[in-house]
Amino acid sequence: MQATDVQIPAFRSISNRTAVAVILLLSAAVLLFLLWLVYVKPAAGYTSALIGALPAVNATLNSLSATFLVAGFIAVKNRQYVRHMKLMFSALASSALFFVCYVIYHNAHGDTHFTGVGLVRPIYFSILISHIVLSMIVVPMILTSFYLSLAGRYNLHKRVSRITFPIWLYVSVTGVLVFAMLKLF
Numbered sequence: 286m287q288a289t290d291v292q293i294p295a296f297r298s299i300s301n302r303t304a305v306a307v308i309l310l311l312s313a314a315v316l317l318f319l320l321w322l323v324y325v326k327p328a329a330g331y332t333s334a335l336i337g338a339l340p341a342v343n344a345t346l347n348s349l350s351a352t353f354l355v356a357g358f359i360a361v362k363n364r365q366y367v368r369h370m371k372l373m374f375s376a377l378a379s380s381a382l383f384f385v386c387y388v389i390y391h392n393a394h395g396d397t398h399f400t401g402v403g404l405v406r407p408i409y410f411s412i413l414i415s416h417i418v419l420s421m422i423v424v425p426m427i428l429t430s431f432y433l434s435l436a437g438r439y440n441l442h443k444r445v446s447r448i449t450f451p452i453w454l455y456v457s458v459t460g461v462l463v464f465a466m467l468k469l470f
Contacts, residue, residue: 296436304432305425312425322388328395339390340397340464346383347460350376354454370434376453377431383460401470409466416459423452 296304357372399409426449433442 293435296432299432299436301433301438301441304436305429308425308428308432312428315424316421319388322391323396326392328391329393331393336390336393339386339394340467343383343386343390344461344464346379346386347457347464349379350383351454351457351461353379354450354457358450373431373434377427380427380453380457397467399467399470401466405466405470409463409470412459412466413463416456416463419452419459420456423449423456427453 353372353376357369357376360366360369360372399406399413401409426445430442430446430449433439433445
């Protein structure tokens with residue numbers, strides 16, 4: 286199976302402009318929903334062992350996503366396009382599961398406040414803020430990269446993915462760092 290065998294004809298018939306517009310609208314809707322969930326809606330106040338375990342699950346999903354991303358990068362560099370595709374869909378799936386768990390946790394529990402003091406505090410917030418800002422930016426980039434690949438627009442996919450990959454990897458790794466710092470400090 287070649288890379289050209291994974292094209293989806295329905296995606297090929299959609300113009301890049303239309304696809305990007307849909308992706309941006311969807312990304313904006315998700316962002317507005319998250320802003321409402323985290324900053325406006327009060328937490329349900331529901332706690333359980335399952336809810337309490339979700340931050341660790343999220344860190345694990347972020348770790349998996351980072352692992353799949355690096356393995357996918359190595360696969361594409363070795364021209365293993367089918368393996369690359371499977372790994373990238375695995376990274377997308379683990380990121381999507383992260384999003385579902387994140388929504389469930391924040392709906393039930395709300396935010397977890399950082400209690401660390403001293404030098405670690407500005408370090409934590411620098412990591413957290415960059416993580417949040419880049420996660421807002423990377424979602425439409427990820428969706429655009431997948432669209433371009435599935436539409437068979439590989440040259441443009443490659444250009445977009447060169448920018449998307451390091452940002453997505455950074456967001457995945459810093460998600461784990463944020464979890465670890467909340468637990469350690």
